[in-house]
Structure formats: structure tokens, C-alpha cells
Amino acid sequence: MYFNVFGEKVSRAQWKEMLTAMKNRQEIIAAGLTRRDLLKMGLLTSAGMLVAKSGLSARVPDRCFFNCNQCASPATTPWVQPLPIMPIKRRVTSALNPAPTIAPNNAGGEGRTRAHQSPIGSNSNLPFPPPNIYQVVQQAGQVTMSPQLPVQTIWGFDGISPGPTYVSQYGSANLVRNVNQLPLSNGGFGNNEVTTHLHNGHTPSESDGFPCDFFPNPNIPAIANAFFYDQYYPNVLAGFLSDHQPNGDVNESMSTLWYHDHRVDFTAQNTYKGLAGFYLLFDSNHDSGNELTGFHLPTFPTYDIPMLLADRCFDPTTGLLTFDLFNLDGILGDKFLVNGAIQPFLHVSPRRYRFRWLNSGPSRFYQIYITDLNNLNANNQFWQISNDGNLLPTPVQVPAVALGVAERADVVIDFAQFAGKTIYLENRLEQVNGRGPTGNVLAAGQGNFLLQIIVDGPQVADNSVDPATAPQFFALPSTNVQPLVQREFSFDLTRDGQWQINGQFMDCNTVRFAVTQNSVEQWTLKNFGFGRPPWTHPVHIHFEEFQILQGAPGLFGQGDSRFYFRQENQSTGTNAARKDVVRLLPGQQVTLFFRFRDFLGRYPMHCHNVVHEDHAMMLRWELATVGDNNPRP
């Protein structure tokens, strides 16, 4: 599928010509030719326009030719690499040195600036040190993303991308010593000062990966040479110190989280370079990871597979990963990776599997279908069991799953119906630029193919629950509560192209508003661009999950909705859920219900199209013992 800069489909021949044109232009620029030179060479008309010579597009003067969404990655052969399965992160086998401390050990090289907050160390749910200690090292690694691409450098946790998968249990806290061994030499993009966010843990602020908590930070003398940062992950249910003492509200259980770099202004570069991975939360009585117990969901890891989706661009000549540094819209890749490999294959047995889908960005929206090339018209429904990694009250049968950047969905697919067949996961959402999807859903087989699934594995026992029997997972916490404070946030672009929220710009040092600890708030998010092409923003709030009271986005292309929301949308189906990322569609307004509990400190809210995030569609808020009631902060 080839597109030109206007989003129009072009033939492969036309695309190759555009590629030549781009190279020609680059050579002209690189040669530093002046206008007189270009005129002398007959490449400029007297009006100053580049001539429509074969290879030099006549449209060049009217449209951008650099910084357009024009990936031209080299050809790669799909379905030749097996789907990588990330290793499970193991606990350390010997004591950490220096030993972890509640107060930051700056003298010993720790980059933390705030102590692990009370009551860590004095609450039975928050022991210090906690029972599970990990050490992870952020470092450069060499990877092959496709046999046709050269071995190349990425940045990853433990040198792999995606990073290792954390497997954690509720009620058993973790301490992760996060070591930074990233090089200064970045091959063109990436910043080796980092801060790691666990998306979306109920995590105390000092361990949450706040964007300005990067380390080392030469502007803060105490951490100018820091090389590690201890992060405390309580693995505790929200409400444990407030309205659901002592162990929290089980209906706030989360299952599929991810971790990634969150360094202010460089998040897109660092995550694109590979700094991301999964973090899974289990509980023996509920999402147990064992299909014989708890909710009887397919056994992890054999039949429960996390899949990190990413779209990327590679240089047409060198085959190296390339990042568009001065792109403000959003970056669209033309290569589709799952777990770090381009278009891999997976063999499965004809039984139920749980897949955990994560859209890691940078900017694309997905709507994922099951496609059978021998039966394109089939409506291959499957079961969605979570939204943003939080189990739904009960499974919902769906034709597809929509994912903005950072959204997750757990699905259960019974491959028995496809025994002996080869099928595909296909993204059918049309998108031609980084601003958002067009709203069109392409016909089956016309989209982006992500994963080939070959159902030729051996017959094996399937003791997992059949979603059609309507098993009950978690109840939704009540939203029938008067909020203490209501606020609204307008996500906008100034006349001169600067992102803002409520008319203000990003600053880590500005606390826009404070939420009172252990209170309920209602936030309305608005996306009203004036007279511009439409933008779609996946907005994310740290620390707590929310429920959507109204304006929930549906699947793209359903009925008359296309990509426009319906204000009166009740949150039904998969939107009757706890979430932490909401797709804010053009002209849309959505109302969210939050409980903010247990911990204190600074957190951000931001668009998770990481290109917008870096430019900088973000603000800082705080949880405080006494908050404010500013309705439009």
C-alpha cells in the first residue's frame, strides 16, 4: 500500500519515482546549490519553482517535501520470523549494592530526588524492602527486526526491545533498581537521560516516572551523575489507605500494564528507540494466570501472549531505524512490528488463547480484525475481556478492537474454529497522516497485516473458560457519587501551531491544579480545533483509572458514527470499563469519573500521541492533602 503526501494511493512505480525525487532533492540540498545554480542547471523555472523533471516532483513547492509522512522503508518479506516472546523478568539473586533505602541515596549514585513516601516501610502492604527485588539495565542492544534489514542498535531495558515482561502478584510489592547505561552517542535520535513510567500503576509519585524526574540531571547537582533510580511498585489495589482498607478495592484490579520511557520532550524518540515493555499483574483468586483457577483465563505464558504493536520507518538506503525529528503531527511508520519483529508468524493450537494487545505508538490508531484471506467476507468475531488492561465486568463479543496509542485490550480468541487454517491480525483503520485516522475502515485484506497465525499446533486440553458462558470478572466501582470537584480541559492548538491545554503551555514547574487526597472528581476533556484539519488525541492521566460517563468513543466506521463520537453515548459494551487512555475524537467532549486515593505527589496528564506529548501537550497536577476546586485550571 503506497501513499503520496496527500494521502492518495499511488502505484508502486509512482512511489518509486517519489522516492527518487526525494533523493534528488536531498542531493540538491546536500550540494548546497544556490538558486542561481538550480536555474543554471535548468532545474528551476523563472518563477522559482522546481521543474517537473522526471524524478523531481512538480508538487514540491506547494507541499512539504521534508517532514511529510513519507516513509520509504526497504522491502521486507513478511511471515518469515517467529513472534518473539519476551523473557520474564527474574528477581535478583544477590543483594543489591548499595542496598535500597527509603531516602534517596544520591551520594551512592541514585537519581531519585524524593523519599519513598509514607507509609512505605510502615504499612503491612508496603514493606521496605519489599519481597521482590529486580534490577533492570537500560542499554544499547543489537537487534534484527527483519532478515532484510541490517543488525542495528536499539535502546532497551536489559538491551532488548520490547523489554522483559514483569510478572507480579497483587499484595506482593516490587522494588526495581533502574540502571542507566545508555550511551551518549545516539545514532541520530534518543536522549540518554531517562525516566521510566509504569503505565498505569497505582504508584507513588516518586516512583511513577514523572517526565521531569529523569536521571542523570545535570541541572540538579545532587543527581548530575546519577546512574540508577529505585522505583517502588506497591502492586496494591486502589483504596487500600482510604475507602477500602486495608487491602483496597478488588474491583480496581488491573491486569495488563506497560512500562516505557517518559523523559520530557524526548519521550517519542526514546520509546521509538525501543524503551518499552510489559508488566502484568496477577492474583491467585482472580486473574490467576492459570486456567484451572480463579477466572480460568488461558494459562500464562503458553496460552496468554502479550503483543506490543509498533509502526516504524527505516531509511531506504541504510535500512536503519529512522525518526522524523521535526514532525509535529505524528509519525506513521510503514513497517508493522509485533514484539520487535516485522510481521512475524505464530503457530497456535486449535484452542482458546488470550492475547494482550498494546499500541505502543508513536502515533497511529489501530482497529484490529481477524482476517481469513480465503474468506474475506467472514465476520470473525472474538471476545474482548479487558479495556486498557482492566478486566471488563464480563467478556464482550466484538468484530474488532480500536486502540489509540497506549491503549491496551486483552482478547480471547478460540482458534478451534480456524483449525488447519492460516489467518491474520489485520489493522483496517485507514490513516494517511499522523494527525488521526480518516474514520474509514478499509475492506478486509486492504489494511495493514500485523501477525500471521497458523493454526496447526497439536490438539491440547483447553480448561479455560468459554467467554460465551458470560463469566463475571470485576464489578465496576460505583459512579453514583457526587464529585467533590468538576473540571474541564480543552486540548487545543494555537493559531501558530503550539499545543496547549486550557490556553496554557507545558512547564514541569507549574502545578496547574491540586486534587484533594481521597476524593472524587469529574473531568470533561474537550477537543475543539478551530478551522483545522481534524486531530484525534489519545489522552492519558497517570495514577488512577477512570470511567467514562459520557462521550465514549465507539469502533470506527460503525453505523453513522464514522469517527465522530456521540455525546450521549452511554458507556456500554467494552466502554463499560475502567480505563486510563481515552480517544478524544475531533470535536468531541468526554466526561470522566475519578477517585484519587492513597498517595500524594506530582503526576501528569497528556496526549499519548508521543509526538504531541513532546511538543508539549501536557500538564502537571498534584495530589495533595488539601486540593483546590479550580474548574478550568
Added chain:
Amino acid sequence: MNRKEMLATLAGAPLAVLALAREARAGKDETPLSPAREAIRARYFPNVVLTTHEGKRVRFFDDLIRDKIAVIGLMYANCQGVCPAITANLVKVQKLLGDRVGRDIFFYSVTVKPEEDSPAALKAYAEQFHVGPGWLFLTGKPDDVELLRRSLGFVDPNPEVDKDKTRHSGMLRYGNEALSLWASCQGSAHASWIAESISWVDRPKGKRAES
């Protein structure tokens, strides 16, 4: 050869002066860039000839960007919109960064109306705002300036907005060319925040330019 040595040598053999002078002019670094830096240069930093508000002709990449920490934004002299505010903001940023500006950090304001903004007009604009040294206002041939604007990504996806000079981008590009560290921040953000952002790419800390 540094400036001191050259001056000492120039005191001697007059015939050698020409050769040395040529060498001095070409003395700006012509060693090849690493592939990563070269790819960035080719894509984003066309080596167009510009004229500064002091009337000096410069090549954009070779003279203004290479081996420097740069902050790049747009403006035009008769701007009634966002430019005065952003320029005033940058003046504050310059003060916050002190003598780093002009040494390793350089501010560049490129006009979006090169056909109107002569170097003299830009100089008047700069003086109006009391900009300090290390900050250049730049104009040039309209095609070159347009090429530069687009290469830097200061474009709007809506063609009508893109043509409207009064709505040119208020974003700033900032970066450290030698380290391939490039980012952007809002020109209307707090001056302290912009200064802090620029400081992040000011590495290694306290490096002084070779004289």
C-alpha cells in the same frame, strides 16, 4: 591553527598571508560528519545562504548549526501577532542563559517575509528588543528561506494556514548538532522553562568553544 598563532604568523612572510588567510576562511571544519549527523543535515538543514541582520552572509548549516547548540524560530519585522511576545520571551531566555549565548548556544530567528525584511529591517527589529550577542536574525532569497522553513518542519498541514504568514509557527527548535540531540518547545512557554529545556542539550556541561 588558532587565531593567536595565525596572527603571529601573519606578522611574518607577506606572501604566506594569502595562503594562510585562505586556510583561515576554510578553517571551519570540513571533516566529514558521522552518518547520523549527515542524515540529519541532509534532511533538515539545507546549507542555504542567508544574510544576518548585521549584513553578514552565512551558510545555514556550515556557519550556524554545525558543532553548535542552536535555538531556531520564525518571525517577521512587522508582525503584530505572536512574534513580539515570543521575541520578548526569548530575550528573557537569553538573559537566563547568560554568557552561554554567543559562546556555544546561538539563537536564530528566521523571517517568513524575506522579500520585505532586509537586513536593515531585521536590525531595527533586533534593536527594538535589545537582543544580546549570539542571536542572529536572518533573511535571504525567498526560495531559500522557504526551503529552510519547510526543512525545519515549520509547516501547517492546512495549506491555507501554511500560506498565511501571520500564522507562522510559534514553536522553537532547539538542539545540539554534534550530539544529534534535537527537540522542540513552545515559544510562548515560560522563559524559565525554555531556558531549562535548552540547558538539557547543553552538553557536556560548561564546554567552552575552541577559540
